[in-house]
Amino acid sequence: MSKGIVKIAEICGVSIATVSRVLNNSGPVKESTRARILQIAQELNYKPNSNARSLSRRRTDTIGVILPELVDEFFMGVIQGINEVANRHQRYIMLSSSHSQRDELETMLEFMNGGRVDGVILMAPALHHTMKTILKSNTRPLVLLNCRPGIPGIVSINFDNFQGAKVATEHLIQHGYQKIAMITGPEINNDARERFRGFQSALKENNINLPESFIVPGEFNIESGYYGFMRLMSLPEKPRAIFAANDMMVLGAYEAAKSLKLRIPEDVAIAGFDDIFLGRLLNPRLTTVHAPIVEMGRAAMQQILKMVDEKWRPEEEYTIHLSTGLVIGGSCGCKNNNGNNFV
Amino acid sequence: MSKGIVKIAEICGVSIATVSRVLNNSGPVKESTRARILQIAQELNYKPNSNARSLSRRRTDTIGVILPELVDEFFMGVIQGINEVANRHQRYIMLSSSHSQRDELETMLEFMNGGRVDGVILMAPALHHTMKTILKSNTRPLVLLNCRPGIPGIVSINFDNFQGAKVATEHLIQHGYQKIAMITGPEINNDARERFRGFQSALKENNINLPESFIVPGEFNIESGYYGFMRLMSLPEKPRAIFAANDMMVLGAYEAAKSLKLRIPEDVAIAGFDDIFLGRLLNPRLTTVHAPIVEMGRAAMQQILKMVDEKWRPEEEYTIHLSTGLVIGGSCGCKNNNGNNFV
DNA sequence: ACATAAAATGTAAACGTTTACATTTCTTGT
DNA sequence: ACAAGAAATGTAAACGTTTACATTTTATGT
Numbered sequence: 001m002s003k004g005i006v007k008i009a010e011i012c013g014v015s016i017a018t019v020s021r022v023l024n025n026s027g028p029v030k031e032s033t034r035a036r037i038l039q040i041a042q043e044l045n046y047k048p049n050s051n052a053r054s055l056s057r058r059r060t061d062t063i064g065v066i067l068p069e070l071v072d073e074f075f076m077g078v079i080q081g082i083n084e085v086a087n088r089h090q091r092y093i094m095l096s097s098s099h100s101q102r103d104e105l106e107t108m109l110e111f112m113n114g115g116r117v118d119g120v121i122l123m124a125p126a127l128h129h130t131m132k133t134i135l136k137s138n139t140r141p142l143v144l145l146n147c148r149p150g151i152p153g154i155v156s157i158n159f160d161n162f163q164g165a166k167v168a169t170e171h172l173i174q175h176g177y178q179k180i181a182m183i184t185g186p187e188i189n190n191d192a193r194e195r196f197r198g199f200q201s202a203l204k205e206n207n208i209n210l211p212e213s214f215i216v217p218g219e220f221n222i223e224s225g226y227y228g229f230m231r232l233m234s235l236p237e238k239p240r241a242i243f244a245a246n247d248m249m250v251l252g253a254y255e256a257a258k259s260l261k262l263r264i265p266e267d268v269a270i271a272g273f274d275d276i277f278l279g280r281l282l283n284p285r286l287t288t289v290h291a292p293i294v295e296m297g298r299a300a301m302q303q304i305l306k307m308v309d310e311k312w313r314p315e316e317e318y319t320i321h322l323s324t325g326l327v328i329g330g331s332c333g334c335k336n337n338n339g340n341n342f343v
Numbered sequence: 344m345s346k347g348i349v350k351i352a353e354i355c356g357v358s359i360a361t362v363s364r365v366l367n368n369s370g371p372v373k374e375s376t377r378a379r380i381l382q383i384a385q386e387l388n389y390k391p392n393s394n395a396r397s398l399s400r401r402r403t404d405t406i407g408v409i410l411p412e413l414v415d416e417f418f419m420g421v422i423q424g425i426n427e428v429a430n431r432h433q434r435y436i437m438l439s440s441s442h443s444q445r446d447e448l449e450t451m452l453e454f455m456n457g458g459r460v461d462g463v464i465l466m467a468p469a470l471h472h473t474m475k476t477i478l479k480s481n482t483r484p485l486v487l488l489n490c491r492p493g494i495p496g497i498v499s500i501n502f503d504n505f506q507g508a509k510v511a512t513e514h515l516i517q518h519g520y521q522k523i524a525m526i527t528g529p530e531i532n533n534d535a536r537e538r539f540r541g542f543q544s545a546l547k548e549n550n551i552n553l554p555e556s557f558i559v560p561g562e563f564n565i566e567s568g569y570y571g572f573m574r575l576m577s578l579p580e581k582p583r584a585i586f587a588a589n590d591m592m593v594l595g596a597y598e599a600a601k602s603l604k605l606r607i608p609e610d611v612a613i614a615g616f617d618d619i620f621l622g623r624l625l626n627p628r629l630t631t632v633h634a635p636i637v638e639m640g641r642a643a644m645q646q647i648l649k650m651v652d653e654k655w656r657p658e659e660e661y662t663i664h665l666s667t668g669l670v671i672g673g674s675c676g677c678k679n680n681n682g683n684n685f686v
Numbered sequence: 687a688c689a690t691a692a693a694a695t696g697t698a699a700a701c702g703t704t705t706a707c708a709t710t711t712c713t714t715g716t
Numbered sequence: 717a718c719a720a721g722a723a724a725t726g727t728a729a730a731c732g733t734t735t736a737c738a739t740t741t742t743a744t745g746t
Contacts, residue, residue, distance in 0.1 A: 004702055015726045020704060027705090028723055045480075047456035051397040052702035055731045060394065062437070076419045083440050092459070094405070095438040097426050113390035115732090116435065137388075251624070278621060281594070347732055358696045363734060370735090371693055395732035398701045458702090687746100694741065700734085712723070 004049060012037050023048060054115070062092040063304055064117035066107055068124060069097055073276055074293055075123075078145065081297020082121065089305055101128050112139045119304040121145065126188040141307035143300045147190045153313050155303050157296055157320045161191050161273075164289035164324030165198025165243070168271045171287070171326060172241045173206050175333045177269060181214035181239035183228035183249050192220070195245045195273055214239055218249045225252025233260055233268070241269040241332070247276040247288055250331075254282060265333040275327050284330025292322050347392060355380050366391060397458070405435040406647055407460035409450055411467060412440055416619055417636055418466075421488065424640020425464065432648055444471050455482045462647040464488065469531040484650035486643045490533045496656050498646050500639055500663045504534050504616075507632035507667030508541025508586070511614045514630070514669060515584045516549050518676045520612060524557035524582035526571035526592050535563070538588045538616055557582055561592045568595025576603055576611070584612040584675075590619040590631055593674075597625060608676040618670050627673025635665050 002010060005023075009016045014033060021027040022037045029037075040046075054060040065082060067075050079095070086093050094117055098104040104124070108131065111120050119141035124131065127149055135142065135151055144156035172180055182199050185192025196215075203210050216231050218224035225244060229252065232239055244250045250272040257264055264270055264284060272279060272288040279286035299320060306312050328334050345353060348366075352359045357376060364370040365380045372380075383389075397403040408425060410418050422438070429436050437460055441447035447467070451474065454463050462484035467474065470492055478485065478494055487499035515523055525542050528535025539558075546553050559574050561567035568587060572595065575582055587593045593615040600607055607613055607627060615622060615631040622629035642663060649655050671677050 006702080016703080017705080017727080018725060021725090024704080027725095030724060033724085045452075045456060047453055047458075049398070049458040049702050050453075051394045051403065051458050052731085053704075054394040055392070055398055055733085056702080056704040058731075071419070071423065073416065073419070076414070076416070079438070080414065080440075083438070087439075087441070087446065093438055095422070095426070095436055096430075097423075098430070103430060109388075110390055110393075113388060115390075115392040115394050278624070281621070349732080359733085360697080360735080361695060364695090367734080370695095373694060376694085392732050395701085396734075398703085399732080399734040401701075689746090690744085692741100692743075694739100696739070697737085699736090702731105704730085706729090707727085709726070710724080713721085715720095716718085 004046065004052075008037060008040050008044065008046060011040050058115075059118050059308075060092075060116065061090065062094050062117045063301065063308075064094045064096065064107075064111040064120040066104060066111070066120065066122045066124075067095070067097045068104075069099065074274070077293030078123065078297040078300070081294040081299075082301045083297070084294075085298050085301035085305070089301075091301075091305070101131075104128070105130055105134065108134055112137075118308045119143070121300045121304055125190050125192075126186075141304055141313070143304045143307075145296060145300055148317070148319055150317055152316050155307070155314055155318045155320065157299050157303065157322065158194075159191065159291045159296070160321045160323050161194035162198040162201070163321075164273060164291070164326075165195040165245075166202045167198075167324075167326050168273065168287070168289050169199045169202035169243055170206070171328075172243060172269060172271055172332060173202065173208065175241070175269060177241040177333075178208060179214070179237070179240045180208065180210075181216070181232050181242050183216050183218040183225060183232075183242060183244045183253070185218055185220045185245040185249075187217070189220070192245050199243055211237075213237075218245060220246050221248055222252040222255075225249025226256045227252070229253040229256035230260070233262065239268065241265075241271070244270065244272045247272040247274040247279050247286065250282075250286055250288070251278065264331050269333045270331045272331075279327075279329070282329070282331070286327075287329040287332035287334065288327050290325045290327050292324070295322055347389065347395075351380060351383050351387065351389060354383050401458075402461050402651075403435075403459065404433065405437050405460045406644065406651075407437045407439065407450075407454040407463040409447060409454070409463065409465045409467075410438070410440045411447075412442065417617070420636030421466065421640040421643075424637040424642075425644045426640070427637075428641050428644035428648070432644075434644075434648070444474075447471070448473055448477065451477055455480075461651045462486070464643045464647055468533050468535075469529075484647055484656070486647045486650075488639060488643055491660070491662055493660055495659050498650070498657055498661045498663065500642050500646065500665065501537075502534065502634045502639070503664040503666050504537035505541040505544070506664075507616060507634070507669075508538040508588075509545045510541075510667075510669050511616065511630070511632050512542045512545035512586055513549070514671075514675060515586060515612060515614055516545065516551065518584070518612060520584040520676075521551055522557070522580070522583045523551065523553075524559070524575050524585050526559050526561040526568060526575075526585060526587045526596070528561060528563050528588035530560070532563070535588050542586055554580075556580075561588060563589050564591055565595040565598075568592025569599045570595070572596040572599035573603070576605065582611065584608075584614070587613065587615045590615040590617040590622050590629065593625075593629055593631070594621065607674050612676045613674045615674075622670075622672070625672070625674070629670075630672040630675035630677065631670050633668045633670050635667070638665055 005016050005019050009019045022034050096107045111117050121143045123145035125146045142154050148156050184196050216228045218228045275288045275290040279288050348359050348362050352362045365377050439450045454460050464486045466488035468489045485497050491499050527539050559571045561571045618631045618633035622631050
C-alpha cells in the first residue's frame with residue numbers, strides 16, 4: 001500500500017497537495033477536511049519523511065556542530081547552550097568531534113556541500129589554513145567559536161579574554177603583589193594569546209616589570225600547570241603571584257605547591273581563567289575569570305539561526321565578545337568566606 | 344545550469360547512472376571514464392546531496408542519540424565513546440538532550456518515524472510508560488543505556504552495577520567495618536536500584552545487619568550527599584563506613600565531614616561509584632567503582648551499527664553488562680600511596 | 687568472420703515531499 | 717439568478733539521488 005502523505009490523501013479522499021497544506025499550515029483548507037486529515041495523520045502516527053522534505057525545501061532544520069574534542073567540561077557547556085536554543089526552535093543538531101584535522105576538514109566539507117545541515121558552528125581555537133580557504137567559499141551560514149580568522153561574512157564569538165585576563169591581573173596587583181608571573185597557553189590558541197595580551201596590558205599600565213623568566217609556556221592541561229609552577233618556583237627570584245591561562249593548569253599548580261609545601265595564597269597567590277566546576281571545590285577556592293560557556297553555546301545557536309532564518313549575513317568580519325567576570329576565591333589572597341571547600 | 348550528479352554527467356558526456364556507479368563503486372565502469380569522472384567531481388568540489396541519497400537508499404548514515412541532560416562529565420564520556428566509533432564508521436550523530444519527558448518522547452517519535460536516523464541510542468535511567476509503548480512498536484534499531492525495560496528485540500547496555508556495588512561493599516567489610524550505611528540514589532533510577540541490591544547482597548552474605556536507619560535516600564547530587572552524611576552522623580548509633588551510590592554524593596559527604604570535623608577514613612570510611620575525574624583529586628583520594636562510560640558509548644554505537652548494517656536483531660531481551668572495577672584510594676582506609684591529591 | 691558472453695553504459699522509474707499554477711466550488715452583492 | 721471574486725482543491729513538476737532493467741560495446745574462442 002502507499003505510504004506517508006499519499007496514504008493519508010487516499011484515506012481522506014483528497015489530493016496530496018491538500019494534505020501537505022494542512023500539515024504545513026500553508027494555504028487555505030476547509031475546516032472539516034483539515035480536521036479529518038489531522039486526525040488520520042494522528043492515527044497513523046504519521047511523521048513526514050524529513051529527507052524528502054529537506055530535499056524539496058532545501059533546508060534540513062539541522063545545524064552542524066564541529067568541536068575539536070569531546071573531553072572537557074568546557075565543550076559540554078557549549079553543547080548544552082547550543083542544544084537549549086536548538087530545542088526551543090525545534091532544530092536538530094548534528095554533532096561531530098574530530099580528533100584529526102583531516103576529520104575536521106572532511107566534516108566541514110560534508111556539512112557545507114552535502115546538504116546535511118543548514119549551517120555550521122565550528123569551534124576551532126586554531127585554524128588550519130586549508131580550513132581558511134574552505135571558509136572563504138562560505139557556502140552556508142557559519143559561526144566560529146574562539147577564533148577570529150578575519151574572513152568577511154562570518155560571525156565569530158569569543159570570550160572577552162583580553163579584558164578578563166586584564167581584570168584578573170589587576171586584581172592581583174591590587175593585592176600589592178609586584179612580582180607576577182604567568183603560565184600561558186599554547187601559542188596557536190587564540191584564547192591563550194588574548195589572555196596573555198590582557199595580562200601584559202595590566203602590568204604595563206601599572207608600570208610593573210615583566211621579566212622573560214616570568215612567562216612560562218603551558219599546554220592548558222594539568223601537567224603543564226604542574227611543571228610551570230615548579231619552574232617558576234625554582235627561579236632565583238620567585239614570583240609572588242601567578243596568573244594561569246586556564247584553570248586546568250591551576251590544578252597542576254596546586255599539586256605542585258603542595259609537594260613543595262608552599263601555601264596558597266600566603267607564599268604564592270594564584271588566579272586562573274575559565275571558572276571550571278572544580279575550581280569551586282579547591283582549597284582555598286580558586287580566584288578565576290568566569291568564561292560564560294553555556295552563554296557562548298546559546299549565542300552561537302542564536303546567531304546561526306538568525307543567519308539561516310533571516311538570511312542575514314554580516315557585511316564584514318563580525319565578532320561578538322562575551323563579557324567575562326572575576327570570581328573571587330581565596331587563592332588570590334582575599335578572605336575567602338565561602339564554605340564550599342570540600343577537600 | 345544543472346547541478347550535482349547531472350552536471351558531472353554532462354561534463355563527462357556520460358549518463359548519471361555511470362557517475363553514480365563511480366561515486367558509489369557499484370557496478371563496473373571503464374577505468375578511463377572512472378578516472379575522468381572522479382577528477383571532475385574533485386574539481387567541482389562535489390559532495391552528493393545526502394537528502395536525495397537518503398531518500399533513495401532509505402538510510403541516512405546517521406544515528407540519533409537521546410540523552411536526559413547534557414550537564415555531566417558522565418554524558419560527555421558516553422558521547423565521546425559514541426562519537427569515536429561513529430567516526431571510524433563514517434556515520435553522523437544527531438544529538439538531542441531533552442529536559443522534559445515531553446521532549447524526549449517527541450524526539451523519539453521523530454527519530455523513529457521521520458527518517459532522520461537509522462537507529463537510536465537512548466539513555467533513560469527511568470522510563471516513562473508512554474515511552475515503553477513507543478518502544479514496543481520498535482520500528483528502528485534501538486539501544487538503551489542504563490535501563491532494562493524488558494522489551495524483546497531491544498538491546499540494552501548497563502554497567503554491572505550490582506557486582507560493582509557488591510565488590511565495593513565487600514572491600515569495606517574486609518577493612519573490618521561492621522556498621523556500614525548507604526546513601527542510595529533515586530528510587531526510579533535503574534542504576535541506583537541495582538547498586539543498592541549489590542550493597543545489600545554483600546552485607547547479607549557476610550551476615551552483617553543493616554538497620555533501616557542506615558539506608559538514606561539521595562538524589563545523585565552533591566547536596567543530597569551532604570545531607571545524607573549529616574543525617575547518618577546524627578544517628579545515635581553512627582556508621583563506621585558509608586557507601587554512596589555515586590561519586591557526586593561523595594563530594595557532598597566530604598564537605599559534610601569537613602564541617603563536622605570528622606576525618607576520612609579514620610572516623611568514617613567512604614566509598615563511591617562512578618570514578619569521576621574529581622574523585623582522583625580528593626584528599627584522601629576516593630575509593631570508588633569505575634564505571635566504564637566511554638566504553639559504554641563505544642559499545643552502544645557498535646551494537647546499533649551491527650543492527651543497522653547486518654539487520655541483526657536480538658530474539659529476546661538482550662542486555663550487555665559492562666564490567667566495573669574497584670579503584671582504590673584512601674577513603675576506604677587503605678594506605679593511599681598515590682601523589683595525585685592536589686588539594 | 688561469427689556467435690557468445692562479459693563489460694560498459696544508458697533509460698527511466700522510484701524515493702516522499704513541496705509548490706507554482708490550474709481548476710473547481712463556494713460566497714456575496716446585485 | 718448571475719457574475720465576479722474568494723476559497724478550496726487538484727495536477728504535475730521539481731528536489732538530486734539510486735537502481736532494476738535494457739541496450740550497446742568490447743573481448744574471446746572457434
